[in-house]
Amino acid sequence: MTGQRFILRWSFVALLSSTVVLSQSVPIVTYAPVPAEASAPPLNSAGWRVEDLGKGAYMVSDNLYNALFVVSTEGVIVVDAPPTIGHNMLNAIGNTTDIPITHLIYSHAHADHIGGAYLFGKNVKKIAHKDTKQILEDMQDRKRPVPDIVFEDTYDLCIGNQSVQLSYKGVNHQRGNIFIYAPKQKVLMLVDVIFPGWVPWAFIGEAEDVPGTLKSHAQTLEFDFDYFLGGHLTRSGNRHDVVLAKEYLDDLKTNCANAIALTGEAPNETNPISFSEISPKVEAANPGNGWAQFQTIIGAAAAYCSNVTNEKWLGKLAAADVTGFDNAFAIVQSLRIDFDVLGPFGVLP
Structure with missing residues (x-):
């Protein structure tokens, strides 16, 4: 690296900051093109899509956020309710199956991933880590109902012919952020840590614990998975x-x-x-x-x-x-x- 290139980059940061303060306008920056491997699949006319992961597991995405649902013989298990997807999460499930939704799993407490939880009603059981429950009790947000079922280390949810295994391996993005694993489909979900095809969002995805977030990558690779869902952006990963x-x-x-x-x-x-x-x-x-x-x-x-x-x-x-x-x-x-x-x-x- 040359000193000149460093100075140009650092001067740009200072200039960008000054521009915002002085003019109160937002400068539009042109960044490098998105690589083909990270490009977004097309959405339907309503702005969402469903990706079939096989054996009753489906990802729902608006190409900014994504969530998961698993259809069993006795009920549908949902993971997360991003508000940007909102009612379309219910539409996606309803267009796939007539089986009722019985459980909603919270990956963690952040509103951008579970702020649509209230749409599922009171009869759907909410499941989360105990730290997530504590956070939500403190926040008192009606759109993020306090979970009905909590766990500390692991929890196996078995409904009909499907199972989803939940595990907590320590603080990473946020305390209470859990690993969600569907063994039958080999689908693994860990939200706000790994973004398939992309670098992390700012400040390592706004990590509450950077060492824990770094460690969680090796923890992820301990699972036997074919599909990975990170909660954000354009596609499922591997x-x-x-x-x-x-x-x-x-x-x-x-x-x-x-x-x-x-x-x-x-x-x-x-x-x-x-x-x-x-x-x-x-x-x-x-x-x-x-x-x-x-x-x-x-x-x-x-x-x-x-x-x-x-x-x-x-x-x-x-x-x-x-x-x-x-x-x-x-x-x-x-x-x-x-x-x-x-x-x-x-x-x-």
């Missing part, structure tokens, strides 16, 4: 998609650790992010402003890491240039706070 997602984050973590190391080294032609060079300039422009020091050097490390990472991943996974900086920023912060990779903020020799 094992290869999970491997790619893990590789991307492994690269991002390595590159961010290298960037932090550079901030603690002397400046030279290949190191434009040395704290010893940047810090006096920040102090001169912002006397006594400690947050300006943190923001500038952490942002510089994140921008450097993002650029290095995108040299490999841009065009390989969609939107690497859209959320790459935000994801790098989250990893830099996690490396500092969780993994003790402190760079210039560590104990001096």
